[in-house]
Amino acid sequence: MGCEQWREILSAQLDGEASRSEIEAAEAHLTGCAGCRGWFDSAASVVRRARTQLAPRVPDLVDAVL
Known part of the structure; x- marks a missing residue:
């Protein structure tokens, strides 16, 4: 298996989509x-950063929706 295929598995691991056996093989x-x-370090x-970035402020639409 080439590195590109391993990187797909590593990407799936970061997204929580890899199986336990894939994670173990990728770690090896x-x-x-x-x-x-x-x-992997760069992708992680x-x-x-994407998961901990502050959400942008949006207008309060509660009154308009109700």
């Missing part, structure tokens, strides 16, 4: 592949 791959390890950082 990361121990021997510095390129994928760097990619992006995901973390």
Whole structure:
């Protein structure tokens, strides 16, 4: 399996969509592949920033909807 396929599995892991066996296999791959390890660290950082970013302010539409 090439690194591109491993990175798909790693991406699924970040999204909570990878199976336990995929996670275990990907972790084993990361121990021997510095390129994928760097990619995973960068991707995890992006995901973390996206999930913790403040939501933009939006107008209160409660009265208009009701």
